[in-house]
Amino acid sequence: MFDFGSITTWFDNLLESVMPSWAATVIECVIIGVVLLLVYALLAIFYIFYERKLCAWFQCRLGPMRVGPWGILQVFADMFKILIKELIRLENIDRFLFALAPYLVIIASVVSFSVLPWGNGLQVIDFNIGVFFMIAASSLGVLGILLAGWSSNNKYTLIGAMRSGAQMISYELSVGLSIMTIVVLAGTMSVSELVAAQADGWFLFKGHISAVIAFIIYLIAATGETNRGPFDLPEAEHELTAGYHTEYSGIHFGFFYLAEYLNLFIVSGIASLMFLGGWMPLHIPGWDGFNMVMDYIPSVVWFLGKAFFISFIIIWFKWSFPRVRIDQLLALEWKYLMPIGLFNLVLMTLLVVYGLHF
Amino acid sequence: MANIQETISQLCPTATFEQGEELRVTVDDKQWHGLATQLKENADLGFDYLVGIFGCDWKESMGCIYYFTSTKTQQHLMVKVATTDREHPMLHSVSDLWKVALFHEREVYDLYGIIFIGHPDMRRLFLRTDWVGYPLRKDYDANPELNPVRLGQEPDEDATATYVEEADGTVKKIDGKVFADEEYVVNFGPQHPSTHGVMRLRASIDGETVLKVDPMCGYIHRGIEKLCESKTYPQTLMFTDRMDYMSAHQNRHCLCLCIEKALGIEVPRRAKIIRVMMDELMRLSSHLLSYGCMTMDMGATTAFFYGFREREEILDIFEKTCGARMSLHYNVIGGVVADVHPDFIKDVRAICGKMPAALKEYHKLFTGNVIAQNRTKGVGVLTKEDAISYSVTGPSGRATGWHCDVRKTAPYSIYNELDFEEITETAGDSFARYMVRMREIEQCVKLLEQLCDLLEKEPGNEYIAPKVPKIIKLPVGSWFQQVEASRGAFGVYIESTGEKSPYRMHFNSPCLNIVGSVDKACSGYKIADLITITASLDYVIPDIDR
Numbered sequence A: 001m002f003d004f005g006s007i008t009t010w011f012d013n014l015l016e017s018v019m020p021s022w023a024a025t026v027i028e029c030v031i032i033g034v035v036l037l038l039v040y041a042l043l044a045i046f047y048i049f050y051e052r053k054l055c056a057w058f059q060c061r062l063g064p065m066r067v068g069p070w071g072i073l074q075v076f077a078d079m080f081k082i083l084i085k086e087l088i089r090l091e092n093i094d095r096f097l098f099a100l101a102p103y104l105v106i107i108a109s110v111v112s113f114s115v116l117p118w119g120n121g122l123q124v125i126d127f128n129i130g131v132f133f134m135i136a137a138s139s140l141g142v143l144g145i146l147l148a149g150w151s152s153n154n155k156y157t158l159i160g161a162m163r164s165g166a167q168m169i170s171y172e173l174s175v176g177l178s179i180m181t182i183v184v185l186a187g188t189m190s191v192s193e194l195v196a197a198q199a200d201g202w203f204l205f206k207g208h209i210s211a212v213i214a215f216i217i218y219l220i221a222a223t224g225e226t227n228r229g230p231f232d233l234p235e236a237e238h239e240l241t242a243g244y245h246t247e248y249s250g251i252h253f254g255f256f257y258l259a260e261y262l263n264l265f266i267v268s269g270i271a272s273l274m275f276l277g278g279w280m281p282l283h284i285p286g287w288d289g290f291n292m293v294m295d296y297i298p299s300v301v302w303f304l305g306k307a308f309f310i311s312f313i314i315i316w317f318k319w320s321f322p323r324v325r326i327d328q329l330l331a332l333e334w335k336y337l338m339p340i341g342l343f344n345l346v347l348m349t350l351l352v353v354y355g356l357h358f
Numbered sequence B: 001m002a003n004i005q006e007t008i009s010q011l012c013p014t015a016t017f018e019q020g021e022e023l024r025v026t027v028d029d030k031q032w033h034g035l036a037t038q039l040k041e042n043a044d045l046g047f048d049y050l051v052g053i054f055g056c057d058w059k060e061s062m063g064c065i066y067y068f069t070s071t072k073t074q075q076h077l078m079v080k081v082a083t084t085d086r087e088h089p090m091l092h093s094v095s096d097l098w099k100v101a102l103f104h105e106r107e108v109y110d111l112y113g114i115i116f117i118g119h120p121d122m123r124r125l126f127l128r129t130d131w132v133g134y135p136l137r138k139d140y141d142a143n144p145e146l147n148p149v150r151l152g153q154e155p156d157e158d159a160t161a162t163y164v165e166e167a168d169g170t171v172k173k174i175d176g177k178v179f180a181d182e183e184y185v186v187n188f189g190p191q192h193p194s195t196h197g198v199m200r201l202r203a204s205i206d207g208e209t210v211l212k213v214d215p216m217c218g219y220i221h222r223g224i225e226k227l228c229e230s231k232t233y234p235q236t237l238m239f240t241d242r243m244d245y246m247s248a249h250q251n252r253h254c255l256c257l258c259i260e261k262a263l264g265i266e267v268p269r270r271a272k273i274i275r276v277m278m279d280e281l282m283r284l285s286s287h288l289l290s291y292g293c294m295t296m297d298m299g300a301t302t303a304f305f306y307g308f309r310e311r312e313e314i315l316d317i318f319e320k321t322c323g324a325r326m327s328l329h330y331n332v333i334g335g336v337v338a339d340v341h342p343d344f345i346k347d348v349r350a351i352c353g354k355m356p357a358a359l360k361e362y363h364k365l366f367t368g369n370v371i372a373q374n375r376t377k378g379v380g381v382l383t384k385e386d387a388i389s390y391s392v393t394g395p396s397g398r399a400t401g402w403h404c405d406v407r408k409t410a411p412y413s414i415y416n417e418l419d420f421e422e423i424t425e426t427a428g429d430s431f432a433r434y435m436v437r438m439r440e441i442e443q444c445v446k447l448l449e450q451l452c453d454l455l456e457k458e459p460g461n462e463y464i465a466p467k468v469p470k471i472i473k474l475p476v477g478s479w480f481q482q483v484e485a486s487r488g489a490f491g492v493y494i495e496s497t498g499e500k501s502p503y504r505m506h507f508n509s510p511c512l513n514i515v516g517s518v519d520k521a522c523s524g525y526k527i528a529d530l531i532t533i534t535a536s537l538d539y540v541i542p543d544i545d546r
Helices: A005-018 A021-058 A074-084 A095-114 A130-139 A141-151 A155-186 A191-196 A208-225 A250-274 A288-296 A299-320 A326-353 B002-011 B029-041 B101-112 B224-228 B233-240 B245-263 B269-297 B301-322 B344-367 B370-376 B384-389 B394-398 B430-457 B510-516 B518-522 B527-537 B541-545
Strands: B016-019 B023-027 B049-057 B062-069 B076-083 B090-092 B115-117 B159-165 B171-177 B184-188 B200-206 B209-216 B477-485 B488-496 B504-508
Touching: A005 A021, A021 A074, A021 A095, A021 A250, A021 A299, A021 B301, A074 A250, A095 A130, A095 A141, A095 A250, A130 A141, A130 A155, A130 A191, A130 A250, A141 A155, A141 A250, A155 A191, A155 A208, A155 A250, A155 A326, A155 B184, A191 A250, A208 A250, A208 A299, A208 A326, A250 A299, A299 B301, A326 B370, B002 B016, B002 B023, B002 B029, B023 B029, B029 B076, B029 B090, B049 B101, B049 B488, B049 B504, B062 B488, B076 B090, B101 B115, B101 B510, B115 B159, B200 B527, B209 B518, B209 B527, B224 B233, B224 B504, B233 B245, B245 B269, B245 B477, B245 B488, B269 B301, B269 B344, B269 B430, B269 B527, B301 B344, B344 B370, B344 B430, B370 B430, B370 B527, B384 B394, B394 B430, B394 B488, B394 B510, B430 B527, B488 B510, B510 B518, B510 B541, B518 B527
Parallel strands: B023 B076, B090 B115
Antiparallel strands: B016 B023, B049 B062, B062 B076, B159 B171, B184 B200, B200 B209, B477 B488, B488 B504
C-alpha cells in the first residue's frame, strides 16, 4: 500500500530545512486549508451532480443533459449562478445572526470534514480523541440552523428551525451511541488506529451482529442528523416551502446547500471509517493473493468508493420514501433507536469482554 | 312524490308546489327554517343531502334554490326561498342543519348580497372585502372605476360577522374575528408548493398541532357564472373545461346533458359511448395525477413521476382525438365535435393493458410503505355523517362508506348498461380516500375495456345528433343535471327565459364542498397532516373559484 505519509514527511523536511519551524507550520496550515476548501467545493459539485443523476434514474428521467456531455457542466453553471446572485436585504430581521448562521453551518461542516482519513497517511489531524472531536464539530451545525430560523423573522423558518433542533439533537444520540459501540470494539478513539485495527477485516464483519445493528442504526440516525429525506422535516418543501433557509438568497443559501451535500459525504465518510475500514482495502484473512490484488487499488479510491456507496444508499431511500411526521420522527428515535442502541452498546461490551468477536 | 308534497303541505300550508323533473316547492322565508329542520329530520322526507344552494336574482325578488337529495330513496327536491327586499335582503341560514351551507351561503352572500340570519361566519367567500356591489345581481354596476385592480392587501381580512334574530324579529349584527389576536396563525398560500394552485389556507397552530383552518378562496375566481349570462349556450361550454381541468370531459358532458335535456335532443349511441369513454379516461388520468400529487406532498417525489408516466399516455390519446391535452373542448351540444381518431381503440386498449402492472408498481412503491401507512391511516377522519353534512362526494365521500356515485344513484348516458363496481371504504381517513382512488383506477380500466368492445360493435360514424338547431334557445324553465366528475358530483343548474343566453347558469362544484370540510378534517392533527389531508381530499382550485 502506498503511504502518502512519505510525501508529506518529505515536504515537511524540505520546508524545515529552508525556514524556521514555526514558518513551516504556518505554510503547511495554509496549504492544507486551501486544499481542504478546494476538495470541499469539488466534492460538493460532484455530490450535487451525483444526486441529480441518481434521482433522475430512480424517477425514469435523464437528469441534466444539456450543458456539457451528460450535463456534467450543469452543476458548475448552477454554482456560478449562485455566486453571482444578489444577497437580498430583508427588513425586520436580526441582521447579525442572519448573516452569521450560514457560516456556522459551513464551518461545522468543514471542520468535521477535515478529520476524515482520506488515504494511507493522508490525514490532516490525527489525535487520540479524533472520533470525539468529529462528533463535537458536526454538532455545531444545528446552532447555525437554529439561528437561521430564528433570525429570519418568518413563521416557516421558525417552525423549520424548531423541528431541526429537536431532530438533530435527538438523532445525534443514536449516532453517538452507534459510534461508541464501534469504539468499544476497537478500543481506541484515534482515527488512524481505528483504520489500522480493520486491516484484517472490517468492523462490520468483525463485530458480530452487534456491529450490524450499530451500522443500521447509524445509517438511519445519520440520515436524520443531516436532515435528509425521509427525515427532511426542517425544510419539508411541501409544508414549509424551504424550512429554515426560506429567506436566504445568493451565496448564503449556497452555503446551506453545500453544507447539506457535504454533510452527506461526511456521514458517509464516518460510516466507512467506523464500519467499512476507512481507506483500508478489503482483506480476508488467509486469502493472501486476493489481499495483494486489493492492495493495488489506491487507498484514496477505497475511501471515496465506500463513502459514495453509502451515500448512494442514503440517496436511494431519500428518493423512495415519503417524509415522516415530527411526532413519528421523535418516537422512532426515543422509543426505538436509542433503546436499541443502548442495549447494543451493552451487548458489544459483553462481546468484547468475553472476546466473542472475530 | 305525492307523499312528499302532502307531508310538506301539512308542515307548511303556505307552500306552493310545481312539478318539474323533481318536486319544486316555494316557501316563505319565515317558515323556511322550520321546514328545513323537518326536511332533514322527518323520517318520511329524509332529505339529508343538500346538493347545493343556487342564488338567483329574479328582478322582482331575490333568493336561493336549495337542491336536496335523499341518500336513502334518491328522491330529489328543489326548494325556492326568496325575498323582495333588495336593500337588505335576508334569509334564514340552514348552516346549522347542513354544514355544506356554510360555504354555499357565503358564496350567495358574496355574489348576491343576501345575508343569512344565524350563519356563524358571514364573510365574502371569493371577492375581496373591499369589493363594491354584488356581481351576480341583475342591476350590478360593472363600471371598472368602482372596482379598480387593487394592488394592496385586503383590509380587515380577519373581520367576520354573525346576524342574530332577536325575539321581536329585528336582526342584530354581531362583529367577530376569524382568529383571535393571541392565536399563532400560519399562512399557506396562495403561493405554496402543496396547495395545488392559488389556494390560501390560514391555520392557527399550537406547536405542531393545527387548531383551526380557514380556507380563503377566490384567488382565481373568474366570474364564470356571470360571464355565462352574456354568452350563447354553445359559448358557455368552453368554461366547463376550465373549472376542474382534471374533469374537463365530465364537466362539459354535464352541461351538454343539461342543455340536451332542456331541448329534448337524443344523442346518437356512438356519441354516448365516446363521451363515456372520454369521461373514464379523464377519471383515470385524474386519479393518476392525484396519486402523484399526494405522494409528492408527502415527500415521495419518485412516486409522482410514476403516476405521471402513465398519465402522459392518456393525454396522448386525448391529443390525437381532441387536438389538445388540457382544455379538451370535445363534447358539444348533441354529441361530440368530431369522431375519434382511428387509433383510439387501439391506444385505449394499450393503456388498459398497462395499468394492472403499473398499479402493482404504485402499490409497491408507496401503498405498502410503512411510513406512508403511518402518515395516512387514521389521519383526517371524516365520518359518513360528516361527508353527507358537508356534501363531500366523489372518492373522498365514498371513502366514508357513503354510496354517492352519481353513475349508480342516478345513471346518465349509458352507465346503466355497463358493469362496474361502486368502490367504497369505511375508514374515512386519508388512506381510505387514497385507496378508493387506486381501486377506482381498476374500475376505470374495467369500464374502458367494455366500452372498447361496445364502440367496436357500434356501426356507423354518427357522432352528433342530426337535428341540433343552428341557434340554440332553451325554452322557459329551469333544469338541473348532475354527473360524476373525477372529484365528486358535478351539477349544472340552468334557468332560461327563452333567450339565446341563459338567465342564470350555476355550476355546483364538488371541490367547493371538499374545501368546506378542510377545517373539520384537519383540526387536531399536525401541520404535516394538514398537507396529507388536503392532498388526499384532492381538490382542484379552479373548480372552487370558478
